[in-house]
Amino acid sequence: xxxxxxxxxxxxxxxxxxxxxxxxxxxxxxxxxxxxxxxxxxxxxxxxxxxxxxxxxxxxxxxxxxxxxxxxxxxxxxxxxxxxxxxxxxxxxxxxxxxxxxxxxxxxxxxxxxxxxxxxxxxxxxxxxxxxxxxxxxxxxxxxxxxxxxxxxxxxxxxxxxxxxxxxxxxxxxxxxxxxxxxxxxxxxxxxxxxxxxxxxxxxxxxxxxxxxxxxxxxxxxxxxxxx
Amino acid sequence: xxxxxxxxxxxxxxxxxxxxxxxxxxxxxxxxxxxxxxxxxxxxxxxxxxxxxxxxxxxxxxxxxxxxxxxxxxxxxxxxxxxxxxxxxxxxxxxxxxxxxxxxxxxxxxxxxxxxxxxxxxxxxxxxxxxxxxxxxxxxxxxxxxxxxxxxxxxxxxxxxxxxxxxxxxxxxxxxxxxxxxxxxxxxxxxxxxxxxxxxxxxxxxxxxxxxxxxxxxxxxxxxxxxx
DNA sequence: GCAAAAGTGTTGGAGATACACCCATGA
DNA sequence: TCATGGGTGTATCTCCAACACTTTTGC
Numbered sequence: 206x207x208x209x210x211x212x213x214x215x216x217x218x219x220x221x222x223x224x225x226x227x228x229x230x231x232x233x234x235x236x237x238x239x240x241x242x243x244x245x246x247x248x249x250x251x252x253x254x255x256x257x258x259x260x261x262x263x264x265x266x267x268x269x270x271x272x273x274x275x276x277x278x279x280x281x282x283x284x285x286x287x288x289x290x291x292x293x294x295x296x297x298x299x300x301x302x303x304x305x306x307x308x309x310x311x312x313x314x315x316x317x318x319x320x321x322x323x324x325x326x327x328x329x330x331x332x333x334x335x336x337x338x339x340x341x342x343x344x345x346x347x348x349x350x351x352x353x354x355x356x357x358x359x360x361x362x363x364x365x366x367x368x369x370x371x372x373x374x375x376x377x378x379x380x381x382x383x384x385x386x387x388x389x390x391x392x393x394x395x396x397x398x399x400x401x402x403x404x405x406x407x408x409x410x411x412x413x414x415x416x417x418x419x420x421x422x423x424x425x426x427x428x429x430x431x432x433x
Numbered sequence: 434x435x436x437x438x439x440x441x442x443x444x445x446x447x448x449x450x451x452x453x454x455x456x457x458x459x460x461x462x463x464x465x466x467x468x469x470x471x472x473x474x475x476x477x478x479x480x481x482x483x484x485x486x487x488x489x490x491x492x493x494x495x496x497x498x499x500x501x502x503x504x505x506x507x508x509x510x511x512x513x514x515x516x517x518x519x520x521x522x523x524x525x526x527x528x529x530x531x532x533x534x535x536x537x538x539x540x541x542x543x544x545x546x547x548x549x550x551x552x553x554x555x556x557x558x559x560x561x562x563x564x565x566x567x568x569x570x571x572x573x574x575x576x577x578x579x580x581x582x583x584x585x586x587x588x589x590x591x592x593x594x595x596x597x598x599x600x601x602x603x604x605x606x607x608x609x610x611x612x613x614x615x616x617x618x619x620x621x622x623x624x625x626x627x628x629x630x631x632x633x634x635x636x637x638x639x640x641x642x643x644x645x646x647x648x649x650x651x652x653x654x655x656x657x658x659x660x661x
Numbered sequence: 662g663c664a665a666a667a668g669t670g671t672t673g674g675a676g677a678t679a680c681a682c683c684c685a686t687g688a
Numbered sequence: 689t690c691a692t693g694g695g696t697g698t699a700t701c702t703c704c705a706a707c708a709c710t711t712t713t714g715c
Contacts, residue, residue, distance in 0.1 A: 218487050219447035222531060259446050262529045266520030290518045290533050292494030301490045303450060305518050305531075374667075391669070392705065414714030415666040602694070619696070620678065627676090642687035643692040668711070677702075684695070 220301055224270040225257030225342065227288065227308040227349035228280060230316045230329065231366050231382045236353075237329040238346055239278055239311075239319065243339045244326075253330070254339035255346070257304065270307040278327050280319055284310040284365035284427070288349050296341050308349040310365040313375075333385070350383075357383055361402050361430045364423040370406055372418035373397065402430060448529055452498040453485030453570065455516065455536040455577035456508060458544045458557065459594050459610045464581075465557040466574055467506055467539075467547065471567045472554075481558070482567035483574070485532065498535040506555050508547055512538040512593035512655070516577055524569050536577040538593040541603075561613070578611075585611055589630050589658045592651040598634055600646035601625065630658060 228239035243254035258273040260266060267285065275281045288306040296302065311319065320327040332350060335343060356362045357380060366379050377393050397403065403421045411417040456467035471482035486501040488494060495513070503509045516534040524530065539547065548555040560578060563571060584590045585608060594607050605621050625631065631649045639645040 217449045217528065217530075218489050220450045220488065220490060221445045222448045222450060260448065260520070260531075261446050262448060263522050265522055266518065266531065269520075287518065290494065290515065292488070292497075292533070294491050294493055300445065302445075303488075303494065303533075305520070372667085389706075390667090391707085394668080395670095396704090411713075413666075414664070416668075416712035418667060600694085617679075618694090619680085622695080624677085639686075641692065642690095644685035644694045646694055663715090665713090666711100667713100669709090671707095673704105673706090675702105675704085678700080680698090682696090684693105686692085686694100688689105688691090 220303055221297075222260045223257050223302055223304045224260055224266060224273055225255040225304050225306050225345060226270050226274045226285070227255055227306065227346055228274070228278065228283075228311060229308060229332075229349070229353065229366070230311040230313060231379050232313060232316050232329065233331075234378060234382055236332040236350065236382050237316070238332050238335070239280070239327060240330050240338070241277060241327045252337065252339040253342075255306075255342045256327070260305070266305050267307075270305070274309060278319060280309065280311060280315075283312075284362070284429070288345070288352060291341060291345065293341070304345075306345045306349070308352065310353075310362070312366060312368045314368040353383055356429075359432050361400070361423070361425075361432075364402075364426075365429065367423070369426065370408065370410075370420040370422050372410060372420060374418060376421075400432065448531055449525075450488045451485050451530055451532045452488055452494060452501055453483040453532050453534050453573060454498050454502045454513070455483055455534065455574055456502070456506065456511075456539055457536060457560075457577070457581065457594070458539040458541060459607050460541060460544050460557065461559075462606060462610055464560040464578065464610050465544070466560050466563070467508070467555060468558050468566070469505060469555045480565065480567040481570075483534075483570045484555070488533075494533050495535075498533070502537065506547060508537065508539060508543075511540075512590070512657070516573070516580060519569060519573065521569070532573075534573045534577070536580065538590070540594060540596045542596040581611055584657075587660050589628070589651070589653075589660075592630075592654075593657065595651070597654065598636065598638075598648040598650050600638060600648060602646060604649075628660065 230237050239256065240253040241256055242251040256274055256277040260269040270285060285307055288308050290303060290305045292303040294301055316329065320329065332346065335346065337343065338346070353362070363376065363379050367375060373394050376397065377388060377390065381387055402425070403423050406420045406422050408420040409417040410420055458465050467484065468481040469484055470479035484502055484505040488497040495515070498513060513535055516536050518531060518533045520531040522529055544557065548557065560574065563574065565571065566574070581590070591604065591607050595603060601622050604625065605616060605618065609615055630653070631651050634648045634650050636648040637645040638648055
């Protein structure tokens with residue numbers, strides 16, 4: 206019995222390991238995900254896939270996700286968090302590939318640039334209307350969305366989807382897009398202000414033929430707090 | 434730019450992938466973790482390590498964790514959940530090893546058997562008094578404990594640490610051991626019963642020179658519910 | 662002056678917290 | 689009868705949900 210144990214634990218098999226990144230943003234009132242045509246698929250039908258690539262032997266996993274994301278989509282300096290590791294042996298048709306999935310959050314002022322310029326085969330897609338994706342990428346997106354929904358409730362993660370300054374209505378639209386419903390304006394504002402993680406900048410944004418909105422700033426940019 | 438992308442994403446490097454399992458139980462009022470002497474280390478100083486082993490090319494990750502756990506410790510049929518994937522390139526001294534960490538929960542009626550019998554090099558250690566562990570295994574234990582603490586609050590995961598029938602005091606001791614504090618008996622019982630996930634078996638347990646305790650049963654054994 | 666989004670308070674109910682004593686048993 | 693853990697109820701407070709109108713601006 207002990208020999209079996211030893212045998213198993215000392216035989217170092219080698220496997221393919223990749224990272225895939227679910228990049229979220231909120232635009233046009235909907236949660237959006239960044240997808241690309243998968244380059245390795247046959248030309249006539251290139252399925253939509255998450256940005257992702259193989260992990261090199263010398264790279265930190267987190268860094269691999271970062272670098273892959275930057276190269277394939279131009280997205281840099283965003284909130285990035287490990288999601289889950291998918292390892293069904295048959296998830297990839299040709300060889301065994303384990304993938305460590307991440308998700309990233311992009312503020313709205315950077316949404317438009319992405320997928321323009323160099324990275325032509327990349328674009329935003331509304332999550333509620335997603336069609337089939339490459340391999341199990343739809344499942345990965347579902348799980349990422351579930352995580353995001355959960356974290357909205359007990360963390361300040363939503364601020365990673367906003368620009369440096371923002372109005373309370375913008376913030377509320379982020380919540381509504383992710384949760385897929387509407388929220389009461391007064392209760393929402395009370396709750397957000399009570400957290401004490403944002404402050405009034407003193408500035409206003411005017412935006413149409415109506416009252417201008419106060420601009421707020423998240424007190425700890427880049428950092429996510431967990432509520433009690 | 435596109436060539437770089439293609440190059441990167443189509444070069445399938447190979448890496449070592451292992452699973453490590455943090456096995457928790459509550460005994461003697463403390464959260465315990467199952468450790469073994471690491472077999473591959475030099476004989477004079479064999480550090481304590483988590484059960485774990487390499488993932489074979491044809492195995493599901495979850496299954497690898499299960500099988501490794503069974504072979505090294507004899508633990509089978511327990512709650513098992515993926516925790517996090519650790520991938521610092523320098524975390525292993527000889528080669529690059531990415532490890533997918535899991536955690537498992539063992540009910541108290543099976544604690545005593547484990548580490549007896551065949552698997553001599555395996556034993557329980559109180560988490561609050563852990564000393565140094567192999568590689569980054571202490572960090573993995575910390576993260577697992579944090580996850581457990583969090584889930585205690587919004588799920589029925591604690592029942593995975595109890596036998597089929599149990600008293601409310603036993604359940605409370607589970608909570609107290611994991612949270613590291615004391616809870617109010619009346620409020621605790623109210624909260625647990627209000628969840629409506631356990632039922633009175635009608636049986637009692639007598640256990641000393643005092644009033645016998647009612648035995649309860651978790652209504653959905655093996656299944657974890659999430660509270661709104 | 663009108664359309665359109667910004668901004669603002671109060672009330673009621675549910676759920677959490679704080680808190681202390683009696684009960685059943687074996688020795 | 690006493691020591692030990694099992695079992696129970698009430699009052700208070702805090703937090704959340706429901707709910708409608710006024711303000712400021714551009715046209």
